[in-house]
Amino acid sequence: AQSVSQHNHHVILSEAASLELGCNYSYGGTVNLFWYVQYPGQHLQLLLKYFSGDPLVKGIKGFEAEFIKSKFSFNLRKPSVQWSDTAEYFCAVNKGAGDKIIFGKGTRLHILP
């Protein structure tokens, strides 16, 4: 069964630091990849998604992610974080239309002002 691993459970950074959150998935075929964010007390929102094409995907709020097929990875990056980026970040994957979207266990990001 496919799975998603997020190795960083809790990340603490100061404002303006650069961010990279790791995400690896286990499925070897064609995949759709997503990053979602959950701000404190709120629902999940899509940050960015990859279906095909350019492996470097740009999302909202200055986030980007790079799909590296050979490494089964889809790491999330932001060059300079802000206090308002404090949230839980979830990587997710599915195999295509009609397939369930599987979420990683999430990474809690805490930005110090």
Add this chain to the structure above:
Amino acid sequence: DTAVSQTPKYLVTQMGNDKSIKCEQNLGHDTMYWYKQDSKKFLKIMFSYNNKELIINETVPNRFSPKSPDKAHLNLHINSLELGDSAVYFCASSQVVRGRDGELFFGEGSRLTVL
């Protein structure tokens, strides 16, 4: 207008009771889901419906019964509530775009506390 709305947002009840959570989406999507988020924030899919038809049914106790009266609504009924059912339940919807699933649009969640 909220795209995916759930009611109630908070639910506190005793063990053994039966409760329902309702979900409605006004996005015109064909597929709706229920996810459970536990206290450690782990999100696990429970059910998925496409045009009122059940297409995903994960290993969920029979006490949980989803119902989709039409493609804009997906309700979740839980019988004989147990302590372990305490969680936040998220409804979501999506639409297949060019043969691939689009993003999930989530509701604001329904926090269920079983005492």
